[in-house]
Amino acid sequence: MSTREHESxxxxxxxxxxxxxxxxxxxxxxxxxxxxxxGEASDGAEAVTIIERERPDLALLxxxxxxxDGLEVVGLLRRDVLPLVAFVTAFDAYAxxxxxxxxxxxxxxxxxxxxxxxxxxxxxxxxxMVDAKGAGIRRAELSAETTEAVARVESGxxxxxxxxxxxxRRDDVLFVPVAQVVLIVADGELLQLATASGExxxxxxxxxxxxxxxxxxxxxxxSRSALVRTDAIQRMSPMPGGTYIATLHSGQRVGVSxxxxxxxxxxxxxx
Amino acid sequence: MPSASVAxxxxxxxxxxxxxxxxxxxxxxxxxxxLAVGAPDTRLPLTSAILGVxxxxxxxLYYGAPSLGLLPASPVVGAIAFSAxxxxxxxxxxxxxxxxxxxxxxxxxxxxxxxxxxxMVLQWLAVGRGRAPDSASxxxxxxxxxxxxxxxxxxxxxxxxxxxxxxxxxxxxxxxxSLHLSQHRExxxxxxxxxxxxxxxxxxxxxxxxxxxxxxxxxxxxKRALALLAVVALAIVLFVRIAPEAxxxxxxxxxLIAVALAVVYPTLQRGSARFVDRVVLxxxxxxxxxxxxxxxxxxxxxxxxxxxxLRATLQRAFGGGHVAIVSTSEDLAFAADAQPIDDxxxxxxxxxxxxxxxxxxxxVVRCLEAxxxxxxxxxxxxxxxxxxxxxxxxxxxxxxxARRIDELxxxxxxxxxxxxxxxxxxxxxxxxxxxxxxxxxxxxxxNSLTTIGHLLTEAPARxxxxxxxxxxxxxxxxxxxxxxxxxxxxxxxxxTAYLGIxxxxxxERLGFTIDxxxxxxxxxxxxxxxxxxxxxxxxxxxxxxxxxxHVFVSARLESVNDANDQASARLVLTVRDTGAGFDDARxxxxxxxxxxxxxxxxxxxxRLAHLFGAEGGMAIESRLxxxxxxxxxxxxxxxGRERERERGSGDSxxxxxxxxx
Numbered sequence: 001m002s003t004r005e006h007e008s009x010x011x012x013x014x015x016x017x018x019x020x021x022x023x024x025x026x027x028x029x030x031x032x033x034x035x036x037x038x039g040e041a042s043d044g045a046e047a048v049t050i051i052e053r054e055r056p057d058l059a060l061l062x063x064x065x066x067x068x069d070g071l072e073v074v075g076l077l078r079r080d081v082l083p084l085v086a087f088v089t090a091f092d093a094y095a096x097x098x099x100x101x102x103x104x105x106x107x108x109x110x111x112x113x114x115x116x117x118x119x120x121x122x123x124x125x126x127x128x129m130v131d132a133k134g135a136g137i138r139r140a141e142l143s144a145e146t147t148e149a150v151a152r153v154e155s156g157x158x159x160x161x162x163x164x165x166x167x168x169r170r171d172d173v174l175f176v177p178v179a180q181v182v183l184i185v186a187d188g189e190l191l192q193l194a195t196a197s198g199e200x201x202x203x204x205x206x207x208x209x210x211x212x213x214x215x216x217x218x219x220x221x222x223s224r225s226a227l228v229r230t231d232a233i234q235r236m237s238p239m240p241g242g243t244y245i246a247t248l249h250s251g252q253r254v255g256v257s258x259x260x261x262x263x264x265x266x267x268x269x270x271x
Numbered sequence: 272m273p274s275a276s277v278a279x280x281x282x283x284x285x286x287x288x289x290x291x292x293x294x295x296x297x298x299x300x301x302x303x304x305x306l307a308v309g310a311p312d313t314r315l316p317l318t319s320a321i322l323g324v325x326x327x328x329x330x331x332l333y334y335g336a337p338s339l340g341l342l343p344a345s346p347v348v349g350a351i352a353f354s355a356x357x358x359x360x361x362x363x364x365x366x367x368x369x370x371x372x373x374x375x376x377x378x379x380x381x382x383x384x385x386x387x388x389x390x391m392v393l394q395w396l397a398v399g400r401g402r403a404p405d406s407a408s409x410x411x412x413x414x415x416x417x418x419x420x421x422x423x424x425x426x427x428x429x430x431x432x433x434x435x436x437x438x439x440x441x442x443x444x445x446x447x448x449s450l451h452l453s454q455h456r457e458x459x460x461x462x463x464x465x466x467x468x469x470x471x472x473x474x475x476x477x478x479x480x481x482x483x484x485x486x487x488x489x490x491x492x493x494k495r496a497l498a499l500l501a502v503v504a505l506a507i508v509l510f511v512r513i514a515p516e517a518x519x520x521x522x523x524x525x526x527l528i529a530v531a532l533a534v535v536y537p538t539l540q541r542g543s544a545r546f547v548d549r550v551v552l553x554x555x556x557x558x559x560x561x562x563x564x565x566x567x568x569x570x571x572x573x574x575x576x577x578x579x580x581l582r583a584t585l586q587r588a589f590g591g592g593h594v595a596i597v598s599t600s601e602d603l604a605f606a607a608d609a610q611p612i613d614d615x616x617x618x619x620x621x622x623x624x625x626x627x628x629x630x631x632x633x634x635v636v637r638c639l640e641a642x643x644x645x646x647x648x649x650x651x652x653x654x655x656x657x658x659x660x661x662x663x664x665x666x667x668x669x670x671x672x673a674r675r676i677d678e679l680x681x682x683x684x685x686x687x688x689x690x691x692x693x694x695x696x697x698x699x700x701x702x703x704x705x706x707x708x709x710x711x712x713x714x715x716x717x718n719s720l721t722t723i724g725h726l727l728t729e730a731p732a733r734x735x736x737x738x739x740x741x742x743x744x745x746x747x748x749x750x751x752x753x754x755x756x757x758x759x760x761x762x763x764x765x766x767t768a769y770l771g772i773x774x775x776x777x778x779e780r781l782g783f784t785i786d787x788x789x790x791x792x793x794x795x796x797x798x799x800x801x802x803x804x805x806x807x808x809x810x811x812x813x814x815x816x817x818x819x820x821h822v823f824v825s826a827r828l829e830s831v832n833d834a835n836d837q838a839s840a841r842l843v844l845t846v847r848d849t850g851a852g853f854d855d856a857r858x859x860x861x862x863x864x865x866x867x868x869x870x871x872x873x874x875x876x877x878r879l880a881h882l883f884g885a886e887g888g889m890a891i892e893s894r895l896x897x898x899x900x901x902x903x904x905x906x907x908x909x910x911g912r913e914r915e916r917e918r919g920s921g922d923s924x925x926x927x928x929x930x931x932x
Binding site: 017018019020024042043064066090091092108110111 | 713714715716717718720721722724725726728729775776777778780814815816817
């Protein structure tokens with residue numbers, strides 16, 4: 001369901017953990033033309049499930065929700081089902097600034113009906129543009145734009161240092177403590193996480209953005225595509241050409257790029 | 272003739288010593304300024320010194336040179352020498368009689384001059400007759416000065432500080448008398464008589480030096496002079512005893528004696544030095560006094576104790592005499608060093624405290640700032656004068672005291688500054704407190720408005736009650752010039768309003784219980800102390816959880832025994848939630864990614880510290896996934912009557928929050 005079934009109706013999902021706030025917004029949406037509320041979620045994980053099931057055109061995500069917040073919802077969604085998003089917040093001076101800088105739409109609580117209509121109109125407009133050009137490509141572009149913008153907002157947050165990473169496991173959201181992660185490898189648009197106990201997870205995130213949010217000093221970049229927990233490295237074996245192979249305690253082997261090898265020599269291999 | 276040799280030896284040694292002593296006296300008088308010893312008139316002692324040198328030089332030429340066969344005894348030299356000797360007692364009597372003495376006493380001086388002049392005339396007449404020295408002249412000196420001495424004795428014996436002068440005069444007269452006696456015993460070549468007769472001016476010189484330049488004299492000269500005299504005496508005794516029997520080996524004996532004397536000389540010098548310090552000067556070890564004082568002042572914790580210490584130390588150092596210390600605001604920061612006081616210039620009762628005593632020396636404790644202290648020392652034992660080392664000690668002691676007083680004052684100033692700082696900080700913190708009070712989480716405010724907005728359509732009645740709760744809360748937070756303390760009941764009403772609003776927002780996810788006995792309602796507490804804790808519990812404990820949680824607010828009294836074992840009551844306020852909690856080891860963050868800045872908690876803690884210091888306390892317990900409990904302890908400030916009144920008006924204050932759909 002990658003394109004709208006009904007040209008004039010905007011399919012919307014609302015996610016807010018506070019029922020009164022959610023109802024308030026839904027009541028407003030009911031008062032608007034060309035809008036159909038296809039789902040309401042009371043937390044971030046539920047929002048992910050509903051969005052993937054309903055494939056809405058627009059998701060109104062409360063910024064502050066228990067466990068998985070609005071920004072994290074975007075990170076957990078598969079790219080192909082990522083709708084247009086607008087974040088809803090009562091008061092978050094930093095986030096609002098970041099949204100503006102990154103061209104993300106947002107609404108302030110209590111939500112003003114006129115302001116909400118502008119958001120809906122904007123969504124209509126963008127989707128009309130997608131429909132005008134071949135849907136598939138444009139939609140992917142929009143998704144990529146949104147994902148990157150959200151990642152930028154997240155990496156700039158005061159509390160941006162991650163303690164646990166939400167990952168998808170079928171319909172569930174698992175929280176992997178960062179402390180258990182030993183290896184992060186970029187694989188195209190996805191990141192593969194490996195934990196000390198050998199579990200593997202895949203998340204949609206950029207390595208650069210994730211690196212910025214990891215606790216400082218705990219991870220070391222071994223190459224363009226690999227971040228390794230410093231404590232997890234057991235051995236560094238020199239290779240021809242001045243590079244290394246790092247062997248982790250878990251047995252995994254990771255190549256060190258030539259550029260990083262110099263830094264590693266300077267910083268890690270000396271007492 | 273051994274005895275003749277001995278007499279020659281005595282003459283030579285005696286006169287040479289005399290020249291040395293009087294020359295030293297003269298030299299010291301000439302550089303008196305630099306010694307800074309304030310006896311007013313140097314002319315008289317200087318005259319004595321010149322007369323002494325003339326007498327001893329003349330005596331050496333007249334007696335010594337002929338005995339050694341160098342020169343014939345010249346009557347003119349003898350007359351000059353004896354004239355000088357005749358004037359020596361006159362100079363001393365001049366010193367004993369003062370300008371302001373009554374005319375009857377000054378007659379003694381004129382009599383002395385008369386005797387000396389007559390004696391001189393007789394001597395020179397005798398030269399004309401070729402028979403000098405003249406016996407009649409010497410007889411006149413003896414009788415004349417004997418009489419004058421009796422007059423002086425009658426006048427001065429009762430005046431302690433003039434006893435020294437009298438003794439000097441007596442000694443001078445004795446010198447002349449003994450000389451006269453020796454003249455009448457010519458032929459009896461007793462060493463003792465020769466010594467007494469011709470060297471009577473030596474002790475006089477010693478006394479004069481001792482009186483005016485005691486320290487310098489004793490240190491520079493007396494120690495060496497005594498050692499030298501001892502060596503000379505030893506040499507004479509050895510020579511007299513050994514030389515006659517061993518004349519054959521005369522040269523060898525002299526060499527042996529010389530070697531023996533060289534060996535014992537250091538011992539003699541040490542002995543004489545000790546004798547001078549202990550017996551002659553009877554001096555307190557000033558170096559020790561200074562060291563003790565320096566240590567003791569550091570132990571003083573107040574200005575008064577420094578002053579007391581200074582007084583006690585000076586009293587001990589100067590043989591238990593009078594010491595007065597008076598503080599003054601007259602600017603004495605640049606006062607002169609210690610000075611002896613000329614008793615004619617100072618009123619007799621300048622010593623002020625402890626009766627009448629004449630001040631003898633003064634020193635100023637030169638602190639950096641007022642008040643300064645003026646230390647006045649009474650007369651020393653035996654009418655001893657203040658000498659340079661006494662004055663140095665006074666200066667050193669005053670300086671030590673001044674430095675310590677300055678230190679103590681600086682400490683005091685620092686302490687006062689610190690106290691002022693604390694006060695200033697308290698004022699600032701009160702301003703901050705007001706600022707803190709005015710803060711209401713805007714997030715909460717907008718969320719509340721959203722909730723009310725929703726209720727307007729769904730349940731207008733609940734919208735109205737929620738709106739009124741929000742109004743109450745805003746009023747409490749924004750109340751201008753808020754009271755220092757409010758009744759616990761008022762604070763709990765605000766907490767209830769807050770929790771009611773949050774409950775409307777979170778619905779079934781938030782439950783709360785306020786469990787406070789009505790008897791505590793009247794206790795006065797700082798406003799908005801509990802509310803931030805509750806807000807914190809909701810924001811960081813309940814909101815991050817899908818399942819929500821419960822908030823418990825409770826209060827009780829506990830009695831504590833303070834340091835003085837006095838029982839007092841403390842109010843214990845507990846805000847507990849069953850929310851997210853946090854890891855105690857990492858309290859700054861909550862596991863779900865929400866930062867747990869705990870600004871509210873920190874503010875409450877700061878306010879407790881500002882308001883109650885050590886009497887107040889806050890304890891936080893938290894466990895990840897189980898919740899957080901914050902306990903405040905504050906001293907109870909309510910009066911019994913207040914409590915009674917509050918109890919009378921209070922109904923059951925137990926409330927349970929419940930959610931009504």
